[in-house]
Amino acid sequence: MKKILTALVLLFSLSCSTTPVSGNKAFLLTSQETENQQGEEAYKEILTKEKVITGTAQAKMVEEIGRRIAAVANQPDFKWEFKTLQSDEPNAFCLPGGKVAIYTGIFKYAQNEAGLATIMGHEIGHALARHGGQRMSQQMATNAALAGLAIVGLSGLDDTKKTVAMAALGAGATYGIILPFSRKHETEADEIGLVLMAKAGYDPAEAVNFWDRFSKAGGKAPPEFLSTHPNSENRREHLRSLQSKVQGDYQASAKLGLGRNL
Ligand SMILES: [Zn+2]
Numbered sequence: 001m002k003k004i005l006t007a008l009v010l011l012f013s014l015s016c017s018t019t020p021v022s023g024n025k026a027f028l029l030t031s032q033e034t035e036n037q038q039g040e041e042a043y044k045e046i047l048t049k050e051k052v053i054t055g056t057a058q059a060k061m062v063e064e065i066g067r068r069i070a071a072v073a074n075q076p077d078f079k080w081e082f083k084t085l086q087s088d089e090p091n092a093f094c095l096p097g098g099k100v101a102i103y104t105g106i107f108k109y110a111q112n113e114a115g116l117a118t119i120m121g122h123e124i125g126h127a128l129a130r131h132g133g134q135r136m137s138q139q140m141a142t143n144a145a146l147a148g149l150a151i152v153g154l155s156g157l158d159d160t161k162k163t164v165a166m167a168a169l170g171a172g173a174t175y176g177i178i179l180p181f182s183r184k185h186e187t188e189a190d191e192i193g194l195v196l197m198a199k200a201g202y203d204p205a206e207a208v209n210f211w212d213r214f215s216k217a218g219g220k221a222p223p224e225f226l227s228t229h230p231n232s233e234n235r236r237e238h239l240r241s242l243q244s245k246v247q248g249d250y251q252a253s254a255k256l257g258l259g260r261n262l
Contacts, residue, residue, distance in 0.1 A: 019129045024188060028130060029137040035130065036077065036097030043081070043099035051086035053104065058262055059084040062102050065117050065200070065259075069124055070098065072199035078127075082120075090217070091225045094123035096132050106225060109214050113259025114197065114206035119225075121193030121200070121207075128192055131185045180228040190239055198246040201254035207239045 017026045053059045066082030078098030090106035100120060110116040126132070181189070190207075198204040215231040 017130070019188060024129075024184075026130060026134050027137055027141075028133050029140050030133045032077065032096075032130065032133070035133040035136070036079075039096035039099050039127075039132070040079070043095050043097075043101075046101065047083065050101075053084040053086050056084070058104070058107055061113060061116065061260065061262065062100075062120075065113055065120055065202075066100055068200040069117065069121055069196050072196060073098075073124060073128060075128065089225075092119050092123050094120070094127040096127055096130070098124070098127065100124065107262045109217055110210065110262055111213065112206070112261050113256065114202040115210045115213075115258075116262065117197040117200060117202040117259070118193065118207040118210040121196040122189050122229075123193075124196060125189035125192030126181060126185065129185070129188050131181055131189065134185070135181070186229065186235070187238060190235060191242060194239060194242050194246050195249060198249040199253055201250075201256040202259060203255075203257050204243060204246045204250055206258055208236050208243075211236050211239065 017028045018024070019026050062084045063082045066080065070078070070080045075098060080098035080100070082100045082102070085101050085103050087103040088105045089103050090109055091103040092101065092106055094100045100123065102116070102120065106119060107116075110119060194204050194207055197207065211231050214226060215236075217226065
C-alpha cells in the first residue's frame with residue numbers, strides 16, 4: 001500500500017507539466033534529464049550508422065540555422081547538435097536534448113533557409129514540447145496498468161523495457177524516429193516551430209509555402225517525412241492563421257527573409 005502511495009505521489013509530481021508556447025498540459029512520467037540522456041545515446045548510435053556530411057555549404061547552413069533557432073529556444077539544458085546526413089529520404093528529426101539531424105533528401109523541398117528553418121523549427125518544437133517523453137510516458141503508463149505495477153521511474157527498467165521506452169521516445173522504424181506523432185502533437189510542433197523560425201529571423205510565411213511545395217512531392221509513394229507528417233489543408237490553414245500572431249516576433253528579429261537558396 002505504501003509503495004502504491006509513493007508511486008502515486010511520484011506520478012502526480014512528475015506528470016504535471018505545461019508545454020511551452022501552446023501552454024497545453026502534458027502527461028509526463030519521465031524527467032527531462034532522462035529524456036535528454038536517452039536522446040543523446042540514440043543520436044550517437046544513429047551517427048555511427050549514417051553518413052554524416054560536414055564542410056559543405058548546405059551542412060554549414062543547417063548548423064547556422066540550428067544555432068539561430070537554439071538561441072531563441074531558451075533551453076539551457078540542451079546540448080545542441082545539428083548534423084546533415086546523406087540520404088535520399090526527405091526526412092529530419094530532433095531527439096530530446098537538442099540532437100537534430102537533417103537528411104539531404106529534404107533540401108530540394110526546403111529550397112531556401114526559411115524552408116529549412118520551417119522543418120527544423122517543427123522538429124525542435126516536438127523536442128521542446130517533450131512529445132517523445134509524452135509518448136514514452138503513455139507507453140509506461142499502459143505497461144504499468146497492464147502489469148498492475150507501480151511506476152518507479154526509468155532507472156529501474158530492464159533492457160526489454162528500455163527498448164520499448166526508446167522506441168516510444170522516437171529512437172529506433174529505421175530507428176523508430178519515423179513513428180508518427182499524434183495530430184495534437186503535430187499541431188503543437190507547427191505552432192512552436194513557427195514562433196521559433198520567426199524569432200530566429202526567417203519569414204514565417206515561408207512555412208505555408210514549404211508545405212504547399214511538399215504536398216506536390218507525393219508521387220507514387222509519399223516521401224518519408226510526408227508519411228509521418230500528413231500535409232493536410234488543415235495544417236496549412238493553421239499555419240496561415242498564426243501568421244499575424246508571429247509577425248511581432250519576426251519584425252523584432254534580424255529579418256533574414258528567405259535567407260540563401262540551398
Ligand atoms: Zn512532426
